[in-house]
Amino acid sequence: xxxxxxxxxxxxxxxxxxxxxxxxxxxxxxxxxxxxxxxxxxxxxxxxxxxxxxxxxxxxxxxxxxxxxxxxxxxxxxxxxxxxxxxxxxxxxxxxxxxxxxxxxxxxxxxxxxxxxxxxxxxxxxxxxxxxxxxxxxxxxxxxxxxxxxxxxxxxxxxxxxxxxxxxxxxxxxxxxxxxxxxxxxxxxxxxxxxxxxxxxxxxxxxxxxxxxxxxxxxxxxxxxxxxxxxxxxxxxxxxxxxxxxxxxxxxxxxxxxxxxxxxxxxxxxxxxxxxxxxxxxxxxxxxxxxxxxxxxxxxxxxxxxxxxxxxxxxxxxxxxxxxxxxxxxxxxxxxxxxxxxxxxxxxxxxxxxxxxxxxxxxxxxxxxxxxxxxxxxxxxxxxxxxxxxxxxxxxxxxxxxxxxxxxxxxxxxxxx
Numbered sequence: 001x002x003x004x005x006x007x008x009x010x011x012x013x014x015x016x017x018x019x020x021x022x023x024x025x026x027x028x029x030x031x032x033x034x035x036x037x038x039x040x041x042x043x044x045x046x047x048x049x050x051x052x053x054x055x056x057x058x059x060x061x062x063x064x065x066x067x068x069x070x071x072x073x074x075x076x077x078x079x080x081x082x083x084x085x086x087x088x089x090x091x092x093x094x095x096x097x098x099x100x101x102x103x104x105x106x107x108x109x110x111x112x113x114x115x116x117x118x119x120x121x122x123x124x125x126x127x128x129x130x131x132x133x134x135x136x137x138x139x140x141x142x143x144x145x146x147x148x149x150x151x152x153x154x155x156x157x158x159x160x161x162x163x164x165x166x167x168x169x170x171x172x173x174x175x176x177x178x179x180x181x182x183x184x185x186x187x188x189x190x191x192x193x194x195x196x197x198x199x200x201x202x203x204x205x206x207x208x209x210x211x212x213x214x215x216x217x218x219x220x221x222x223x224x225x226x227x228x229x230x231x232x233x234x235x236x237x238x239x240x241x242x243x244x245x246x247x248x249x250x251x252x253x254x255x256x257x258x259x260x261x262x263x264x265x266x267x268x269x270x271x272x273x274x275x276x277x278x279x280x281x282x283x284x285x286x287x288x289x290x291x292x293x294x295x296x297x298x299x300x301x302x303x304x305x306x307x308x309x310x311x312x313x314x315x316x317x318x319x320x321x322x323x324x325x326x327x328x329x330x331x332x333x334x335x336x337x338x339x340x341x342x343x344x345x346x347x348x349x350x351x352x353x354x355x356x357x358x359x360x361x362x363x364x365x366x367x368x369x370x371x372x373x374x375x376x377x378x379x380x381x382x383x384x385x386x387x388x389x390x391x392x393x394x395x396x397x398x399x400x401x402x403x404x405x406x407x408x409x410x411x412x413x414x415x416x417x
Contacts, residue, residue: 001109001112002105002108002109002112003242004100004105004238004239004240005098005099005100005101005105005176005238005240005242005251006098006099007096007097007098007099007242007244007249008096008097008098008099009095009096009244010095010096010097010181011093011094011095011096011181012093012094012244012245013091013093013094013096013244013245013247014091014092014093014094015090015091015092015246015247016054016088016089016090016091016092016192018052018053018054018089019053019054019055019056019089019090019091020049020053020054020055020056021055021056021057021246021247021248022040022046022055022057023057023058023059023248024246025046025047026045026046027042027043027044027045027046027047028040028042028046029041029042029043029076030059031057031059031060031063032059032060033059033060033061033063036081036082036083037079037080037081037082038055038063038065038079038080038082039073039077039078039079039080040077040078040080041076041077042076042077042078043076044075044076048070049067049070049078049080050067050070051067051068051069051070052066052067053066053067054066054067054085054089054090055067055080055082055085056090056247056248056332057248058241058248058250061239061250061252061333062239062241062248062250062252062332062333063082063332063333064084064085064087064090064332064333064334065080065082065083065084065085066082066083066084066085066089067080067081067082068080068081068082068083069081084333084334085334086334086335086375086378087180087182087194087331087332087334087335087375088182088191088192088193088194088375088376088377088378089378090332091182091192091247092182092183092184092190092192093182093183093184093192094180094181094182094244094247095179095180095181095182095183095195095196096179096180096244096249097177097178097179097180098176098177098178098179098240098242098249098251099175099176099177099178100174100175100176100237100238100240100251100253101175102141102142102173102174102175102203102237103141103173103175105238141171141172141173142171142172142173142174142235142237142255143169143170143171144170144171144172144235144255144257144259144323144324144325145168145169145170145225145226145229145257145259145323146168146169146170146229147166147167147168147169147225147228147229147259148167149165149167150165150166150167150168150225150228150229151163151164151165152164152165152166152221152223152263153221153223153228155219155221156217156219156220156221156223156263156265157217157218157219157220157221157265157266158217158219159215159216159217159218161215161216162213162214162215162216162217163213163214163215163217164211164212164213164214164217164263164265165211165212165213166209166210166211166212166223166225166261166263166319166321167208167209167210168207168208168209168210168225168259168261168321168323169206169207169208170205170206170207170208170257170259170323170324170343171205171206172203172204172205172206172255172324172325172341173203173204174201174202174203174237174253174255174327175201175202175203176199176200176201176202176237176251176253176327176329177198177199177200177202177285178198178199178251178329178331178336179196179197179198179199180194180196180197180331181194181195181196181197182194182195183195185377191377192377192378193376193377193384194288194374194376194377195289196287196288196289197286197287197288197335197336197337197372197374197376198285198286198287198288198289198296199285199286199287199329199336199337199339199372200283200284200285200296201282201283201284201285201327201329201339201341202281202282202283202284202298203281203282204279204280204281204282205279205280205282205324205341205343205366206277206278206279206280206343207277207278207280207321207322207323207324207343207344207345207364208275208276208277208345209261209275209276209277209319209321209345209347210273210274210275211263211272211273211274211275211317211319211347212272212273212274213265213267213270213271213272213273213317214270214271214272215268215269215270216267216268216269217265217266217267218265218266218267218268219264219265219266220263220264220265221262221263222260222261222262222263223260223261223263224259224260225259225260225261225321225323226257226258226259226260229259234254234255234256234257235254235255235256235257235325236252236253236254236255237252237253237254237255239251239252240252240253249331250331250332250333251329251330251331251336252329252330252333253327253328253329253330254327254328254330255325255326255327255328256325256326256327256328257323257324257325258322258323258324258325258326258340258342259321259322259323259324260321260322260323261319261320261321261322262318262319262320262322263318263319263320264316264317264318264319265316265317265318266314266315266316266317267313267314267315267316267317268313268314269311269313270309270310270311270313270315271308271309271310271311272307272308272309272310272315272317272349273307273308273309274305274306274307274308274317274319274347274348274349274360275305275306275307275347276303276304276305276319276321276345276346276347276362276363276364276400277303277304277305277345277364278301278302278303278343278344278345278364278365278366278398279301279302279303279343280299280300280301280341280343280364280366280396281299281300281301282298282299282300282341282366282368283296283297283298283299284296284297284298284299284339284340284341284368284370284393285337285339285370286337286339286370286372286388288372288374288376288386288388291376291386293372293386293388295370295388295391295393297368297393297394299366299368299396300396301343301364301365301366301396301397301398302364302398302400303345303362303363303364303398303399303400304362304400304401305345305347305362305400305401306347306360306362306401306403307347307349307358307360307362307403308405309349309351309358309360309405309407310407311407312351312355312356312407312408313351313355314351314355315349315350315351315358316348316349316350316351317348317349317350318346318347318348318349319346319347319348320344320345320346321344321345321346322342322343322344323342323343323344324340324341324342324343325340325341325342326338326339326340327339327340327341335374335375336372337370337371337372337388338370338371338372339368339369339370340368340369340370341366341367341368342366342367342368343364343365343366344364344365344366344367345362345364346362346363346364347360347361347362348360348361351407354410354412354413355407355408356406356407356408356410356412356413357404357405357406357407357413358404358405358407359402359403359404360402360403360404361399361400361401361402361403362399362400362401362402363397363398363399363400364397364398364400365395365396365397365398366395366396367392367393367394367395367396368392368393369390369391369392369393370388370390370391370393371387371388371389371390371391372387372388373385373386373387373388374386374387
């Protein structure tokens with residue numbers, strides 16, 4: 001089965017004196033990861049553990065911990081009380097890059113399933129089914145949020161004589177790039193430190209909103225779309241697990257959806273339909289190097305949409321839907337930034353006296369934010385800690401099309417000859 005990502009080793013990893021990878025040691029049978037505890041099952045031949053050991057492994061979703069206390073459960077099991085360890089406690093040198101492209105992974109799974117079916121292997125169909133299941137979880141086109149025909153609440157000005165509903169769709173096709181470099185502080189100082197930590201979330205973010213209203217509606221409101229939809233759970237991407245020589249590298253990523261709507265509606269005995277779509281190509285992230293953090297932000301954006309209004313009269317309808325996600329990438333479940341990306345799609349339709357026609361305009365935009373913190377070095381006397389406070393990255397705005405339409409045919413609406 002294809003691996004969900006790739007690793008490029010620039011410099012081999014060197015483990016510290018107290019670092020251990022239990023699953024590569026003779027006698028290891030299994031590991032169960034709990035809250036501040038790691039239970040190791042062995043055959044009696046595994047070397048004993050001691051407080052201060054720093055352990056890394058892939059089982060249980062991956063771990064990087066320091067042993068605090070050792071307790072034998074029986075002849076075949078040992079319980080280790082642990083606390084999270086820092087990367088520089090585990091490795092003294094190493095430089096590698098990890099990349100995950102959801103669409104490439106889905107394509108590789110498609111090809112793998114097709115080959116299994118073509119070969120007519122006895123287990124070809126189960127293999128193909130397994131590949132299809134993995135493709136669903138790959139996030140090739142990750143449905144962040146979907147809302148269909150959701151009735152807007154009374155707080156938006158919807159009266160007993162009116163109705164308004166909203167459709168929203170948001171999808172993300174993620175690409176993740178992580179680069180890590182650990183090395184000595186200097187030629188005469190062998191204490192390891194984090195030389196570079198670079199994380200970039202890129203890909204395509206699509207947001208589509210459709211607003212329909214009828215009757216009498218008068219009001220403005222901001223709606224938490226996640227609450228309106230009954231909540232949207234976080235979406236884990238596949239765990240990326242690689243072996244760099246004898247050293248495991250584990251990257252986990254959680255995708256947390258975000259969605260809200262800002263609406264302004266004012267019409268009587270009318271029908272309004274409006275739609276807007278924003279497609280954003282984004283690259284957002286952080287880069288720690290030379291003891292400094294910097295942000296990465298390379299967006300592009302396009303917007304499209306239309307509107308239709310029925311019945312002449314004073315009408316204003318404005319809908320702005322913002323949706324996106326926060327990506328939380330973690331190396332060994334500990335080290336990594338939070339990067340948020342959010343696109344908005346907005347459509348506005350309005351009329352003016354003598355209410356012969358309506359005008360509509362569409363626009364869109366994309367914004368991002370980043371924050372990070374990392375223990376970049378653990379020496380004999382101190383922990384060096386570097387943090388990047390929440391940074392809002394520049395908003396990119398894009399104007400979409402303008403449209404208009406006739407509402408009525410009357411003498412005052414005809415252009416003079």
